[in-house]
Amino acid sequence: MVVAADPPHKHDENRLSANVRLRMLDNALNEEDGIYSSDVELKRGGKSFTVDTLAHFKGQYRGAELFFIVGGDMLENFPEWREPKRILSMAKLVAVSRPDKLRDMNALARSIEERFGGTVIVSEFNGPDISSTEVRRRMFEAEPVDDLVLLETEHFMYRSALYMPDEIVSIRSRLASVIRKKRLNHTMLTACEAVKLAHLYGVDTKKARLAAILHDCIKLPNKELLEYCEQHCYDISDEERKNPYLIHARLGAVIAMDEYGVKDPEVLQAIQNHTLGRVGMSMLDKIIYVADKIEPTRDFEGVDEMRKAAYDDIDLCMLMVMRHSAEYTQASGRAVNPATQSVMDYLKKEMEKNNGQ
Numbered sequence: 001m002v003v004a005a006d007p008p009h010k011h012d013e014n015r016l017s018a019n020v021r022l023r024m025l026d027n028a029l030n031e032e033d034g035i036y037s038s039d040v041e042l043k044r045g046g047k048s049f050t051v052d053t054l055a056h057f058k059g060q061y062r063g064a065e066l067f068f069i070v071g072g073d074m075l076e077n078f079p080e081w082r083e084p085k086r087i088l089s090m091a092k093l094v095a096v097s098r099p100d101k102l103r104d105m106n107a108l109a110r111s112i113e114e115r116f117g118g119t120v121i122v123s124e125f126n127g128p129d130i131s132s133t134e135v136r137r138r139m140f141e142a143e144p145v146d147d148l149v150l151l152e153t154e155h156f157m158y159r160s161a162l163y164m165p166d167e168i169v170s171i172r173s174r175l176a177s178v179i180r181k182k183r184l185n186h187t188m189l190t191a192c193e194a195v196k197l198a199h200l201y202g203v204d205t206k207k208a209r210l211a212a213i214l215h216d217c218i219k220l221p222n223k224e225l226l227e228y229c230e231q232h233c234y235d236i237s238d239e240e241r242k243n244p245y246l247i248h249a250r251l252g253a254v255i256a257m258d259e260y261g262v263k264d265p266e267v268l269q270a271i272q273n274h275t276l277g278r279v280g281m282s283m284l285d286k287i288i289y290v291a292d293k294i295e296p297t298r299d300f301e302g303v304d305e306m307r308k309a310a311y312d313d314i315d316l317c318m319l320m321v322m323r324h325s326a327e328y329t330q331a332s333g334r335a336v337n338p339a340t341q342s343v344m345d346y347l348k349k350e351m352e353k354n355n356g357q
């Protein structure tokens, strides 16, 4: 699979750099046997002409029969490619076509053969109808893409905020300067999970993405967190002083508003509630709480059961996560927050209510 460094026939201002596209391809081919990525066009530089690429492979694999596989739509402007006759003298051209376009494609293939010689094969493709335009649109609009791309690719796009609106891209770059890389990946993948959950539970997916990306915007080591509060005259409770970890959620909402300009109270509330939850929490609150704990880099014992529960019954998943956190807190010798029990009772009631319906 050859990554086009600078395709002469495609002009797109928003195209990702060739290096990023190569990384995405490598990511996607990770588990594939017998398919390799090629950076020959990147190394060559300049406009990427197929004729040069084929000459390269012709030299590399002397005596081999080459097939050059392209999407059916590429056939339409094939006559305008550089040296079409030479292309067809070096390789057989294979155009992959959807069943409904076969007739047109075959006619086109014959006319190309007549004009330039060589062989053009039209190959029927019955796989899923996946459009890269649709993938980009959904990434922009915060809609799930897991039915269109591989999981690795989905995670890669989220980690790098690919195809997302400028506002999100700039929040990500700002975060990159204040939180560590590992945490940045965690927040971006929390967004990936939150979007899917929000879509499933009928919550605004854009709000879920924004809240997820900012949920740990002030996650600092305890000492730094306390210093930050002192410097900014930010009041903290006794409970928070004992457990400075708790501060980052409440403070995170303040920072999201003051420094990142978030005005939406639902988004701010979800950030604020992501460590302790609250009685009467909204669906968005639950989604951020849960996505934070089950995002793909989490690998503690029991996380797979939580992942499954998240998509079946989010209240049950909340309970599982809260129990897990309470056990962890106790095991590390700290007292469980007094609010935890009332939130758990509330969730149990919610589940009874929903199951009774």
Ligand SMILES: [Fe+2]
Pocket: 215, 216, 219, 248, 274, 275, 292
């Ligand atoms: Fe957090």
Ligand SMILES: [Fe+2]
Pocket: 186, 190, 215, 216, 292
């Ligand atoms: Fe987090």
